Amino acid sequence: MRETWVVGAASNRFGKMTESAREAAARVALEALDRAGVEPRQVGYTFVSNAFGLAEHQGHVGPLINTALGIPDVPSCTIESACSSSSAGLHEAFVHVAGGFADVALVVGAEKLSHLDTLTATSYFATGADYAYETRNGATFPGLYATLANAYQHRFQIPAEAFGSVAVKNHANAALNPHAHFQKPITLDTYLRSPVIASPLRLYDCCPFSDGAAAVVVAAKEAVPSPSAEPLVIRASARAGSIVDMHDRPDLLGLPATRAAAEKAFRQAKLAPSQIDFLEVHDCFTIAELLALEDLGFYPRGTAGRATLEGETARDGRRPVNPSGGLKAKGHPVSATGAGQVVEVFEQMNxxxxxxxxxxxxxxxxxxxxxxxxxxSVHIFSRR
Ligand SMILES: CC(C)(COP(=O)(O)OP(=O)(O)OC[C@H]1O[C@@H](n2cnc3c(N)ncnc32)[C@H](O)[C@@H]1OP(=O)(O)O)[C@@H](O)C(=O)NCCC(=O)NCCS
Known part of the structure; x- marks a missing residue:
C-alpha cells in the first residue's frame, strides 16, 4: 500500500443552509482543493454522500458536483452508510489511493433537511433502522438511543449529570467553532431543566437536525509531495458492521461495530489508545459519546461518565474529546458528519x-x- 495523506479539508457552517446540498458540496470541495493546493483536474475519483438527497428531489449527485468543479469526465460514486456515509467514502478513497487505483480522490458529504418539519425529518432518519422490526413499530433514533441509555443507567447507576456533562462540554467547544450549528454554551442547570424527548434523554442529550457540507482531499504522498497545508498521514482506515436490530444483540452496553472497527484501526496504525492526543467521536446522543469512549478502549465499561464529569475529556483535559463540539453541538448533517470530523482534525493539526x-x-x-x-468507521491520523 502507498502512504496516503489527507492534503486538504473544508466545511461550511453546519446549521441551516440557503443553498442546495449539491451547491454547498461543490463549494466546500473547491475550498478543500484550494487548501491542498490541488487542481480539480488532478482528482481521479470522487466519492459523494448525500443520504437524503431525495428530500431535494435529487439523486446521482456525483456527476453534478464534478461538472460544477469542471471535471465532468472524472468517475464518481455515491456512498450511503446512514450517518457514517462520508467516512465510508473516506475509506473507499483511502483504498483507491493506497491501492494505486487513483492518485488523488475527493470525498464530499452534504445534506439539506432544514426545509422539513421535525416529524418528516425524523421519519427520513428512521430509514437507517430496520423498517420491518424497528421503524414500523414506532422506533425513532431518539427512542433507540434512549434504550441504550436506559440499559447503561440500569447497569451502572450513573447520575443524569454524567450525560449532562457531555452536553455542557460539547456546547462549550462548539461556542468556539465558527463551523458549529450551536454557538452558545449551556449550563448543567439548563440541561437538567430541558424537556424530556425520550426518557432518560432530554433536549440537550440530542444532536439537532443540521444542514451542512464537508470535503476531504486524499492523495498518495508521491502524487502530491508538497501540499500547501500540513498533510495528515492516514495511519488507519477501518470499517466494521454489526446486527442492525437492537433486540437481536447479545447486550446493549456498547456498539459491537465500534469495538470491531477500533480493534482493526489500532492494529493497522500500530498505536494504542494511550498514544492518541484527541478524538472526534460520534455523539449523536450523549450516551453515544460515553459508549464510544468505552468501546474504543479509552475507558473501562461504565467509567466514561465519571471521567467526563471530572473534566478529563474537556478541551483542556487529559485527552480532549470532540473539540469541534461534536454532533451534539457542531451539528449532524448526516452525510457531511464523517468528513466534517476530518475537517476538525485537519484544522487542529494545521x-x-x-x-x-x-x-x-x-x-x-x-x-x-x-x-x-x-x-x-474508525480512522487514525498523525502529522508527518
Ligand atoms: C430533539 C429534537 C426532537 C428537537 O426537535 P423539536 O422539538 O422539533 O425542536 P425545534 O426544531 O422546534 O426547536 C426548538 C428549539 O430547540 C432548539 N433545538 C432543537 N433541537 C435541539 C438540540 N438537539 N439541541 C439543542 N437545541 C435544540 C432549536 O434551536 C430551537 O431553539 P429556538 O427556540 O431558540 O430557536 C430534534 O432535534 C431531534 O429529533 N434530534 C435528533 C436527531 C436525530 O435523531 N438524528 C440522528 C441521530 S442517529
Whole structure:
C-alpha cells in the first residue's frame, strides 16, 4: 500500500443552509482543493454522500458536483452508510489511493433537511433502522438511543449529570467553532431543566437536525509531495458492521461495530489508545459519546461518565474529546458528519482551530457510526 495523506479539508457552517446540498458540496470541495493546493483536474475519483438527497428531489449527485468543479469526465460514486456515509467514502478513497487505483480522490458529504418539519425529518432518519422490526413499530433514533441509555443507567447507576456533562462540554467547544450549528454554551442547570424527548434523554442529550457540507482531499504522498497545508498521514482506515436490530444483540452496553472497527484501526496504525492526543467521536446522543469512549478502549465499561464529569475529556483535559463540539453541538448533517470530523482534525493539526485548539495535536482518531451501529468507521491520523 502507498502512504496516503489527507492534503486538504473544508466545511461550511453546519446549521441551516440557503443553498442546495449539491451547491454547498461543490463549494466546500473547491475550498478543500484550494487548501491542498490541488487542481480539480488532478482528482481521479470522487466519492459523494448525500443520504437524503431525495428530500431535494435529487439523486446521482456525483456527476453534478464534478461538472460544477469542471471535471465532468472524472468517475464518481455515491456512498450511503446512514450517518457514517462520508467516512465510508473516506475509506473507499483511502483504498483507491493506497491501492494505486487513483492518485488523488475527493470525498464530499452534504445534506439539506432544514426545509422539513421535525416529524418528516425524523421519519427520513428512521430509514437507517430496520423498517420491518424497528421503524414500523414506532422506533425513532431518539427512542433507540434512549434504550441504550436506559440499559447503561440500569447497569451502572450513573447520575443524569454524567450525560449532562457531555452536553455542557460539547456546547462549550462548539461556542468556539465558527463551523458549529450551536454557538452558545449551556449550563448543567439548563440541561437538567430541558424537556424530556425520550426518557432518560432530554433536549440537550440530542444532536439537532443540521444542514451542512464537508470535503476531504486524499492523495498518495508521491502524487502530491508538497501540499500547501500540513498533510495528515492516514495511519488507519477501518470499517466494521454489526446486527442492525437492537433486540437481536447479545447486550446493549456498547456498539459491537465500534469495538470491531477500533480493534482493526489500532492494529493497522500500530498505536494504542494511550498514544492518541484527541478524538472526534460520534455523539449523536450523549450516551453515544460515553459508549464510544468505552468501546474504543479509552475507558473501562461504565467509567466514561465519571471521567467526563471530572473534566478529563474537556478541551483542556487529559485527552480532549470532540473539540469541534461534536454532533451534539457542531451539528449532524448526516452525510457531511464523517468528513466534517476530518475537517476538525485537519484544522487542529494545521493551527487553524483558533480558540478551540487543543494543547497537543500530533495524533487523532475519528469515529463515525451508521444509525445505531449497523456500520462504523474508525480512522487514525498523525502529522508527518
Ligand atoms: C430533539 C429534537 C426532537 C428537537 O426537535 P423539536 O422539538 O422539533 O425542536 P425545534 O426544531 O422546534 O426547536 C426548538 C428549539 O430547540 C432548539 N433545538 C432543537 N433541537 C435541539 C438540540 N438537539 N439541541 C439543542 N437545541 C435544540 C432549536 O434551536 C430551537 O431553539 P429556538 O427556540 O431558540 O430557536 C430534534 O432535534 C431531534 O429529533 N434530534 C435528533 C436527531 C436525530 O435523531 N438524528 C440522528 C441521530 S442517529
Amino acid at each position: 493551527g487553524l482551530a483558533g480558540r478551540r485548539a487543543v494543547a497537543r495535536a500530533e495524533t487523532a482518531l475519528t469515529h463515525n457510526v451508521g444509525a445505531t451501529g449497523g456500520s462504523c
